[in-house]
Amino acid sequence: MENQTVKTFVMIGGFMMALSVALGAFGAHALKESLEPRAFEIFTTAVEYQVYHALGMFVVAFLAYLNPTNSQVKLAGFIMLGSVVIFSGSLYMLSILGIKWMGAVTPIGGTGFIISWVFLALSINNKEA
Numbered sequence: 001m002e003n004q005t006v007k008t009f010v011m012i013g014g015f016m017m018a019l020s021v022a023l024g025a026f027g028a029h030a031l032k033e034s035l036e037p038r039a040f041e042i043f044t045t046a047v048e049y050q051v052y053h054a055l056g057m058f059v060v061a062f063l064a065y066l067n068p069t070n071s072q073v074k075l076a077g078f079i080m081l082g083s084v085v086i087f088s089g090s091l092y093m094l095s096i097l098g099i100k101w102m103g104a105v106t107p108i109g110g111t112g113f114i115i116s117w118v119f120l121a122l123s124i125n126n127k128e129a
Helices: 004-031 037-066 071-097 100-104 108-122
Strands: none
Touching: 004 037, 004 108, 037 071, 037 108, 071 100, 071 108, 100 108
């Protein structure tokens, strides 16, 4: 039986991890000397949380494999994806472009991370028919 949700989140996780590696290498080799230390620290935080949540996409895929009809797992995965865009994206813009107000957006992504992990934790009890 084919499970499109599993395929989707494995692909998202894989591409997100590849992008994390590329951005991490870019930061270490091209940005480290050009950014202020605090800006570089912010950039590395963005990469770090992107990696954690790329791995989280594989957790989402695994849980979707175990229970293909669980819509809560799929919702958690899309919230997690959106949260990476908001959290890490805002930190990338803050660190590289110096757009200070993006720092105010970052906690929205962090809240999304928390919500997505709580949904995943609770999804184990949600067996949909």
